[in-house]
Amino acid sequence: MPYSPTRFSLFAAALLWLSAVACTDPSPTSAVPGNLSLDRAGSDPGTHRQYGTPIRLGKGRARSYVLLDKGVPLEVGIALDESALEGLRAPMPPMDDMPGGGDHVHVDFDPYVVPMPAQNPTPYKFIELDWNPAGHEPAGVYTLPHFDFHFYKIAVAERDAIVPTDPAYAVKSANVPAADFMPPFAFSPPPLVAVPRMGVHWVDVRSPEVQPPPNNKKFTTTFLNGTYNGALIFQEPMITREFILSKPNATIPIPVAARVTPAGYYPGAYSITFDEQAKEHRIALTRLEWRN
Numbered sequence: 001m002p003y004s005p006t007r008f009s010l011f012a013a014a015l016l017w018l019s020a021v022a023c024t025d026p027s028p029t030s031a032v033p034g035n036l037s038l039d040r041a042g043s044d045p046g047t048h049r050q051y052g053t054p055i056r057l058g059k060g061r062a063r064s065y066v067l068l069d070k071g072v073p074l075e076v077g078i079a080l081d082e083s084a085l086e087g088l089r090a091p092m093p094p095m096d097d098m099p100g101g102g103d104h105v106h107v108d109f110d111p112y113v114v115p116m117p118a119q120n121p122t123p124y125k126f127i128e129l130d131w132n133p134a135g136h137e138p139a140g141v142y143t144l145p146h147f148d149f150h151f152y153k154i155a156v157a158e159r160d161a162i163v164p165t166d167p168a169y170a171v172k173s174a175n176v177p178a179a180d181f182m183p184p185f186a187f188s189p190p191p192l193v194a195v196p197r198m199g200v201h202w203v204d205v206r207s208p209e210v211q212p213p214p215n216n217k218k219f220t221t222t223f224l225n226g227t228y229n230g231a232l233i234f235q236e237p238m239i240t241r242e243f244i245l246s247k248p249n250a251t252i253p254i255p256v257a258a259r260v261t262p263a264g265y266y267p268g269a270y271s272i273t274f275d276e277q278a279k280e281h282r283i284a285l286t287r288l289e290w291r292n
Helices: 005-021 036-043 156-160 169-174 241-245
Strands: 047-051 055-057 060-069 072-081 110-115 126-132 146-152 200-204 221-228 231-240 250-253 264-266 269-275 280-286 289-291
Touching: 055 110, 055 126, 060 110, 060 126, 072 264, 146 241, 146 280, 221 250, 231 241, 231 269, 231 280
Parallel strands: none
Antiparallel strands: 047 060, 055 060, 060 072, 072 280, 110 126, 126 146, 146 231, 200 221, 221 231, 250 269, 264 289, 269 280
16 A cells, blocks of 8 residues: 555544543553562562573564463563664665555564464464664654564464455455454554554554643553454554663553453553563563453
């Protein structure tokens, strides 16, 4: 789908209007001190962290993990070596025509598939880590160097089949899950068009970076959901490199859908922390609870 400035202007305008009429706490992504996962890991000898096979990132590595307590997952996440945030690629030269689709245009980015640990009792099948050296649309909101962490509930091959050459691409993009399976306050501008090899992205309209001026705040971290062909297929913390480097200790609640599929352990929050002993940044879906 060709890049359309008009489409993204409408996206920004719609977000501003919807955020203005949102009727609950306008700052759902305010950081809450403390890190549930590290507290549990430190106080309960039954907890341990199961890591997946690492991939090369920057001057270091990234690897998935699941924090387990006697086999029960407490959180699922991705760990970045301290050196992984160094030596990352710089932005490409500006492009006049930016092909893409959906509510985000992904052109100047480096995608990585991060495999899950062998012991993984969660519904997430892999993590796609994207490095966006110049950010992505909407302009002025997410055009900052940042990472996307897509926690997918579908297999890599199924994700790779989300392409415009599929004759049913438009129909599958517009096929939204039933309301009970969508978290509250999720918004994506019509017409719904999936980002190729990703899905349709939905943002929480209460997020601080999309509030009407002067209440809007600089993007540091936010949380999105992704859909395709009638299913919620991924959940996504999106975090600037600058914010990760600040080594926050934040656990941030997220809206939760009334129903889930498949049954499994699902998060009530995500966290961004730094482990001084392991010298690694951790981005996790946390406060996992069994739901069916």
